[in-house]
Amino acid sequence: MANKPSIPKGTRDFSPMEMSKRNYIFNTIKEVYALYGFRQIETPAMETLQTLMGKYGEEGDKLLFKILNSGNFLSKVSEEELHENNAPRVASKLCEKGLRYDLTVPFARYVVMHRDELQMPFKRYQIQPVWRADRPQKGRYREFYQCDADIVGSNSLLNEVELMQIIDTVFSRFGVRVVIKINNRKILSGIAEIIGEPDKIIDITVAIDKLDKIGLDAVNKELAEVGISAEAIDKLQPIISLTGFNEDKLQTIADVLTTSEIGMEGINETRFILDTLKKCGLKNEIELDLMLARGLNYYTGAIFEVKALDVQIGSITGGGRYDNLTGIFGMPGLSGVGISFGADRIFDVLNQLDLYPKEAVDSTKLLFINFGEKETEYCLPIAAKTRNAGISTEIYPDTVKMKKQMAYANAKQIPFVAIIGENEMADGKVMLKDMQTGEQRLITAEALIEIIS
């Protein structure tokens, strides 16, 4: 007796129903990306460890899935190294490849490798799985999809505007009400400068980033712990608790930052983005959130994050401007800006709000009941016609009890069943049963196509 099979922890199988819903999400995002001129690329699941290592911090390196070299993988490790029992060092001898951790580093690698073929500005989107050896927990998986769009090779803030429009369009199509929060890393740098802690911008943003999760007191405590002076923390308080209209906030912070060149740059950028977006007729609210920091340290300008208004869940989309992503691969000075939709969380949101359109989760529309060889022969050309008309059609393959076949139709939620026996064949017709109303009609193949289409 074979062992009961299982799948690696943190991974998932997706059933037909889940796939229908996921495809609806991916297709909606793809369509909107394409509407703005973004084009799809794909990169390999495996990248060299040289490409991946050192790009996600020490913690990230540990979370990379590494692939054992083929053949005699032990030949590159010395006895001594084996004895040292230094896992990372031995791993680097056993493995040359790893599974991609995100889509951003492979994209940067792609841009550098294909720089001569690319027309700048280059607008690409990419929807592929990524892998992380994280501890699996509710809503956190070891394999999950990212849905990224980036523009590289343009400093224009119109790109930021466009990405906000894309976010607005995608969630409007989903029917999910959201608030799109924006901020700018340069404003945060300005704040750090003004409060006299210019080198601590990363510590400050990391601490502030947790405001929603841990509250103001804990943030202040963390700021103190990372060495921000009490005076500086005091100066931060009015900014942290700033509320009101975007324009008012922007004016208040502009007053505070007048002497900070970088701070004022961030304010001007933000003003341009907000002013321009006003002319684009967005359906969702844009909120300037001066406390929005986002964890990733490669952001250098505008940053964004999307929250669902009607579901309690973390950020469902995020992104920002980075100034030097390809620098790590020897191609400096290329600015970019991007967003990433969180497919798994959007899946949960659409589930909770029951927002999947019926067509998106539909499958077979028509099932022919199988009464035997002669009847099936009669059904085959009709089924060919319905399929030609674009109607998803099945003929039950086995001649089994009608009850079993009807149970199949019910389980697959097939809305129409064609029942064809002696009489129908003699008449040259089809008995069509509407599974919702129970109504039966004796009709021609042509009428059947008209009814179901």
Next chain:
Amino acid sequence: MANKPSIPKGTRDFSPMEMSKRNYIFNTIKEVYALYGFRQIETPAMETLQTLMGKYGEEGDKLLFKILNSGNFLSKVSEEELHENNAPRVASKLCEKGLRYDLTVPFARYVVMHRDELQMPFKRYQIQPVWRADRPQKGRYREFYQCDADIVGSNSLLNEVELMQIIDTVFSRFGVRVVIKINNRKILSGIAEIIGEPDKIIDITVAIDKLDKIGLDAVNKELAEVGISAEAIDKLQPIISLTGFNEDKLQTIADVLTTSEIGMEGINETRFILDTLKKCGLKNEIELDLMLARGLNYYTGAIFEVKALDVQIGSITGGGRYDNLTGIFGMPGLSGVGISFGADRIFDVLNQLDLYPKEAVDSTKLLFINFGEKETEYCLPIAAKTRNAGISTEIYPDTVKMKKQMAYANAKQIPFVAIIGENEMADGKVMLKDMQTGEQRLITAEALIEIIS
């Protein structure tokens, strides 16, 4: 200076143009699968080695990409084992997971794990990459997509018929002329029986499978080498060289196999499939090829293979009936039949015959030239309208020389460019340039949408 980045050998990046073409292939296959009531599933890239090992023969086990355990992966290996230098054995201690090698074994694992949720017969399709540590060569990659459809839980030959219809429809939609070759493993078993080598069926099929590649003499030589008697090889000759209409071939082989029960079963099955297909109005030819064997040993009934008529290339689709795929996971007695489209080869065929429809490779339809902030402000609401009308639209993000912007339009093959300066703004109109004819027209936004749509 960073090292020049690269990707692992045998893997590929896919450019926007390649992705458009690949998506056209995948979407066509998906649509046809759905038209026949197949529904999509996905399984994780990683499977446990317990699921993967021993399913693809000894050679296959070596070709599995194995994933190094996270954390202190050395702890499970003893000093002694390390010294033995037995790579496969150490690998089994260092790794618990591997990348899937095909979609069939994960599907069998899926069916067994989800048996209680599945409605039988279960019709699923799956389009995902697989990985093999094969030596890379022209047309052979270490990461490639498979596009499988299978029906499990039904013995009916209507399933075979349906899969042939699917193949016919897919290649008709592609515009590729093909011949669909079919045979039956039971006929091959019958032949082995009749020539007095009933236990050598696998050796015989493996040798015969190479007929196209190595020729008759070499096949005969290989048959002798694996221990088939000269007499048996003699008896095989007229069968190997059999030509003519399907019915004639079937009659001839039926006469030879009258005393073989399994052989006659194969003949009856084949006759049913061929007869039924005649009523389905296929556009491509079905050819009974008694020498078709297919390498995979799990096939037990009908087998199929598709050849392109107008391109010199190997089989572009294949499949067959297997009787006990889930048995390896403790669920015996479940019969299935499936096909697999070879996406990479189909990609090459469509390229060589230049068969991609224009719409499939289209991207942006309209580009607004950027003359500055004021002009862009005027363009934004028009761009919103064209996008609402489903027209893929870009506004060039940077205010740079017109020549550079036109070069961008040309490089992306954008068919229409909107040029809006002082005059157009004063008129409330748009100057639309048709990039193919060079013609320019001063028109309203509404007229523009009408022209491009």
